[in-house]
Amino acid sequence: MAALVPGSAGAGTRARVVIVGAGFGGLECARKLNWSGADVLLLDRGGYHLFTPLLYQVATALLNPSEIAYPLRTVFRRSPNVRVSTTTVTGIDLTRRVVHVRPGGEVPYDYLVLATGSTNNFHGNEQLAETSIGLKSLADGTRLRNHVLACLERADCESDPDERRALLTFVVAGGGPGGVEYAGALNELLRLVARRDFSTVRREDAHVLLVQGPDRLLTAFSERLGRYAERVLTRRGVEVRTRTRIQAADERRVTLSDGSVVATRTVVWTGGVRALVPSIPSDPPRRHGSRVHVDEFLRIPGAQGAYALGDAAGAEQDGAELPMLSAPAIQAGRFVARAIRSDLTGKQPGRPFRYVDKGTMATIGRNAAIVQLRGGLELTGFVGWLAWALVHVWYLVGFRNRVVALARWTWYYLRFDRPIRIILQTGPDPIVATLEGPEC
């Protein structure tokens, strides 16, 4: 008997919904199908929902991994019809309507919700993929934290000035919200916090370089907000280079498209993502960034009962693809849950999915964030920062996480400090490992 069947006890006549991926879209869909007439199985590799908007705070030693990752079993602890399983989906057969999972087995479905999200896209540059550290998964975040702290430790006992400069130079690739938020937070870690613990690391030694291909930061925001972010970052010491791309990178240096070579031990990659979709034999058409093509009801064309949403799907609206953000994924998750509920009760599908953009926001650092609201209202500075903090605490899953994050932020805001400064080495860091030992 296959132990993994959707739903609770005594399945059989009830419809089986399999949701693959518990990111923003998959989690919202499962929540809205809670207490429905369907047996729901939520499959996720890690078994937790990751609050990615705060991942950069794990990577800069402000939050613990467990504070932005919430176990799915706890979310659905009291649910009568949603089951959770920590498994890797290896493939999906849209014709036979089964999901292949590892440890080996097949899970049959009546409805499939493909919400597998996205991963780092290095645009085929293998060397860059090996040398840089991304910022998409929890493992990325802790690896980056360990790496940055290790660079500081190394720099502290390094006597060669060139080597020292390379250890304290951090290149962030990509000037979207991810890159801007990480560059801002890293700059604060290096300039406000590190010099208190590393007496030899002076404020002016640290160097954060933010590299952006387009001619300004944050192209998804208005030009005014993009320029504001650039101004604030520059004033705080981050070097922003627009119209610049990374041409090549190895363990010791980065070559930029403007011809300059920067000696560094750290390249943080936020320069692109692509959809992460398990293997599907009847390969459905893909779109830009390998997102699965879906119709206006978020259904995969030609595949009965199969939906796709969020970063994994390339839903179109007004001639453009929806952005790869949490908000459209959440709204789509809600939409698909409603569509499945309607279908279960024999109702006709309602109107097509329409994403309502309520606004976007990004922090640049202490007392500075940008918020672009629906209708054109824009906030910057401290007001924007307060709005950012409130919204993010509100959306953090679980009461405890909200309290902890708020308490930490308040405490460390007042003290200019960071709490999680331990290098928990659980595996080798290929980048730091290649460093030759300084004369300590």
Place this chain on the structure above:
Amino acid sequence: MAALVPGSAGAGTRARVVIVGAGFGGLECARKLNWSGADVLLLDRGGYHLFTPLLYQVATALLNPSEIAYPLRTVFRRSPNVRVSTTTVTGIDLTRRVVHVRPGGEVPYDYLVLATGSTNNFHGNEQLAETSIGLKSLADGTRLRNHVLACLERADCESDPDERRALLTFVVAGGGPGGVEYAGALNELLRLVARRDFSTVRREDAHVLLVQGPDRLLTAFSERLGRYAERVLTRRGVEVRTRTRIQAADERRVTLSDGSVVATRTVVWTGGVRALVPSIPSDPPRRHGSRVHVDEFLRIPGAQGAYALGDAAGAEQDGAELPMLSAPAIQAGRFVARAIRSDLTGKQPGRPFRYVDKGTMATIGRNAAIVQLRGGLELTGFVGWLAWALVHVWYLVGFRNRVVALARWTWYYLRFDRPIRIILQTGPDPIVATLEGPEC
């Protein structure tokens, strides 16, 4: 120029003290040499002080790693003469009076404090070393947490009853304080918490087996307390087998000295430790458990200016070696700091080191701990448990950690819950990886 020299700025005429290891003994010694006339360099592999008495709480998903690990740089942030370096000591030359560190280099010293602690001792059983998980380092703790959570996940989707039983059987080897505390806490995690998240895992499915060689638990405590611990554990569902040792273990089963074979995926090793001492060419005499021999002033005989303390040293008192506990290490750290200060000011050494045993304690679980105080006073049950909690919070390094630990304990005590239930996979788990995939 070698960048790593003890002390602050402008060394030269000041005495150089090198402390190797920042456990309880090394940290205490460095603290007591703060603001002294010596330049102190504290070397530690991880760069943090680990509060090992609470490691089992990390391993049972109650505390975060950063809550029991405190960055040394923060401890000595305002110190004028104590420098910290995160480096691995590869060897010590007692004749030339230099410490070899990696990244490569030599650190000269006038005074050496060897406080390198201990590591798991598998008594030469290679197979056991590979198969079991220890409970000495922070990496051990997080690995064990991940492993236990992974076993629960696997069991939840396993249909073969034998395989399921093996996944939910946990063998703890060693009935000292470490084994008793972990067995008690794991039993609670499995019986009180897990069943709320894993609907298929019933209270009676989980099986914790505590194996102890001597004829009773906690031989360092009085017989009454040892028997009490056994009674409480048994009543709560832990199977205690005394006069039993592990004969052989592989990924699928454990063979005990009484001939029985237990199918299990988890062996937790608390069955012994041995001193962890870097390579010393002029190999000083060793004692039981490879501890370095020291005289009554904790000096390494024949080595000028070299002290050894804590688990690394085999100090004798009243004909017996001092126990490998935090209390004698702390007192020895204080003693050595005082001895170095005396020496610096040209004073004669005072009286020999004498460890004052103020008492020992161990928790067995919720509302139950044992405390054995100097003079024969013994506490058990809820009173002992309160005393245990107060003492441990008091000794946790750093105000923030104390507040966090207290808040967490209170909250989860009231709610019968555990907060850190995410499997943060940063490397492969060799034990779980060898499991064949259940039919999920």
